[in-house]
Amino acid sequence: MAAITASMVSELRQATGAGMMDCKAALTETGGDIEAAVDWLRKKGLAKAAKKAGRVAAEGLVGIAVSGTRGVVVEVNSETDFVARNEQFQELVRSVAGVALGGNGDVEALKNAAHPAGGTVQEAVANAVATVGENMTLRRVGLLNVSQGVVASYMHNSVGDGLGKIGVLVALESSGNAEALQAIGRQVAMHIAATNPQGLDGNSIDPAIVERERAVLADKARSSGKPEAVIEKIVESGIKTFFKEVTLVDQPFVHDSSKTVAQAVNEAAKAAGAPIVLKGYLRFGLGEGIEKETSDFAAEVAAAAGGNA
CATH class of the missing domain: 1.10.286 (GTP Cyclohydrolase I; Chain A, domain 1)
Known part of the structure; x- marks a missing residue:
């Protein structure tokens, strides 16, 4: 087998736009044959994905997966909301969230984790790009867990189980009744979705x-x-x-503005039968922080017509 050199990897990257590790894997699989490596990447959907990577993906879905004292939230972006309504894309996001539930909350580690359908999560995303024909990106992942208690969740603008536009997780540490903890946790998560606090308390700002x-x-x-x-x-x-x-704990509770969120949680401790500590929260709003491209449709038409009305 021919030795895989840095220049070979660089040449393949320039030809396909695929990632360095993917190019190295392709060359290894094909014995250093550049043309065969290009075909290998195309079959994997990685070359096609790379060609679309420059297009802004600001739509898509937020996905949530929760299991007892552990919860994750992920954001997978697509170029259009139309694709986000596609069942195949929804299943992709749901499966990525499921994989993330067993991870450490690091997005790069998640991309390289094994996907249930085979290959890695990143390869599953690339395959979806090749099938659907839009750029897609696994943008971020967040993890919350507690030693005892619950991680509650809420999904705003839900399009399916655990899928939507704004996903919130709330970590409550307590030895109290799990059902009571879930009830107050969901209410706090709904509050966070509505108010988007900058931090848990003053120390976190x-x-x-x-x-x-x-x-x-x-x-x-x-x-x-x-x-x-x-x-x-x-x-x-x-x-x-x-x-x-x-700050979350000091905000007037949206379900009862006569009390703060902290006061509402303390009152809920009575129903739970034990003190409750609000350990943290995560709020993922779809596309937040992504600079979306804007266009003047009339100007585009005029330009296509050579500027003539």
Whole structure:
């Protein structure tokens, strides 16, 4: 067998756009034959996938899988919402979430994990790209677990079991009744889906964000003529108000605005029969943070017609 060199891998990557490890595997399987390696990648769907990789995939689905004290949420993107309604794509996302449930929450590890249909998760995504004809990406994965208690979930804009547009997990640590924990956990998850808090509590907010808020509050008080002696008190009061707006535990509970989320969880502990600690949460909103391409349809038509009306 011919030795697989870096230049051979580079040549194959340029020809197909496939990943380095995929190219190395293709060359190994074909004894270093470049043309055969190209065909090998095409059969795997990896070359086709690479050609579509430049297209923005901001649609798709969020998937959730939960088992007792462990839960995961994944985001798999497609180019159009039409594909997201496809049963094959939905089953892909559901299967990826299932694999992620046994993983460590690392997206690269998940891509390289074994897929139930054979091969890796990344190969399963690439095969779907080749079949459907749209770019798809496994964008991210999140994991929550507790030593005892539950991981509750909620899916907003659900299109199927564990699939939708906004997926939320809530980790509650407690020795209390699991059914009662699931009930309050789901309510808190629904709250998170609606309010999208920036953090669990004040300590989880980026200090830079807090300092920026302090600076804004101080400048505002100073510009209104407040004496320096009272500005600090005004700033501290403003920070408390800020935390009530952006931190989960301090937000007014959407199911009963007369109490905070923390108070609602403490009250639920009575029904559960044991104290409840809100350990953490994850909220995945489909496509958040992805810069979507915008286009002027009229301009595209005019350009296609050579600019003539």
